[in-house]
Structures are given as structure tokens and as C-alpha cells.
Amino acid sequence: MMSWLLHRVSGLVLSAYLLLHIWDLRAAQRGAASFDQALTTFQSPFWKVMDLLLLLAVLFHSLNGIRLLLFDAGMGLRSQRQLFWLAFGLTIAIFVFSAVMVFSNLPGAAEAVR
């Protein structure tokens, strides 16, 4: 149930993001300067946090999706619960690693640590 719900919620988030991503990349159609300005917007800490939340949705949806593809192929059917926790654990582990990488590379982060 939890896997089913999280897969659907993350899928909806990713579908909304997909349309937003196609929309914001339209700037390329107006030329290089416009595209670069759009990309600059996404360098701010706020958008870095949004990126991380996006990564969380991508990680869970894809890892749980691989789990579902395995079931379709008749594999792992007796270990559904264990595979869910494996997907969930990997999601959290990669997410935490990425968050540390992103925040330690933010402008000013190196000075703040010193």
C-alpha cells in the first residue's frame, strides 16, 4: 500500500515537473542570452533545494519502478516487502549523499565551514 501510494505521488510530482521543465527550457527558443538567464535563476539555494526534492522523487520512482519491472518478469515476487525497503533505503542513502554534495558546493559554503 505504501509502495503503491508513494509511487503514484512521486509520479504525479514528476509529471508536473516534466511539463514545467519543458516550459522553462522554452527560453532556448528565444536565444542563448535568454536560455542562460533562465539557467542562472536555477542556481539559487531555493532551486537547489527544489532540485533535491526532485531527485528524491526521481530516485524513489525509478528504484521502485525497477522493482515493479522485476515483478512483471516474475522475479522477486516472494520478496516484495524486502525489495521495497531496499528501494526505499537506497533512495534515502543516495538522497543524503547528494544533499551533502550540493550544500557543501553552494557559494559561501566553504567559508562557512572554516
Next chain:
Amino acid sequence: MQRVVDTPLARPQQVRIAPERGTIPWLLQRVTAYGLLVFLAVHMWFNHYADLESGNRLTFEIVNRRFQLYPVLYALNDIGLLTFTIFHGMNGVRNVAYDIFTNATLRRTITIALVIISLVALWDGSLTLLALMQMPTTAAR
């Protein structure tokens, strides 16, 4: 002890099973899922992570230059990614809508709306890809 009675009702009946209408979207959802694992990995690596003398900032020129390195590979990958994500995403939204709503008219309306959104997104995304691939880099001018 039970006795098996051979009556016309007890005989196996020939039942014609029509293919379910949802089979093709179900299959395509799986096919696009497999494709996305490849397309997304290539897209993320080459467009966002691979460092081609770029420093940390991604710019139009860098994206454009990368497209010009292996134009056929990137074009095929990103066109595949665009098509597969739009289908997978919009069909996924349709699946969720079908879980929630049972009214046939509402379901049909949602499906039509999602098809229109998909076509617009595909058209607009293709124009963006063309712009990123075709414009000359600043260095080439």
C-alpha cells in the same frame, strides 16, 4: 462422497476473451519505463554532470557544443527521452485519474485533455531541442 454430475452446465464452456482495452497502454508504460532508464541516464550524464572544460555552470553554449560533439546520438537520445517521458508521465496521470474517478465521461474527458497536453508538450519540446542543436556556438561565430 461427492458425485460428479455431467450436465450441460458442468461442462467447460468456450469463452471468447476480447483483448482488454487497457493492455496496450499498460505494455507501453512498461516499454517506456525500460527506455527511460537508459535515456535518462545518458541525458543526465552528458547534459548535467559530464564536465567538458565547463567549470560548474551550465550555459547555452556548453549544451550546444555537447550537441555538436555527437549530434546523432544526442538527438536520438533526447528525442527518445522527450517522447518516452511525455507518454510515461501523462499515461501515469491517466492511471491515477482512473483510480480516482469511475465516471466514463469524466475519464474520457481527462484522456482527451492529457492527449492534447502531450501533443503540445511534444511540439514545444521538439522546438527547444532544435534550437539547442542548431544555433551556432559563440566560439564558432
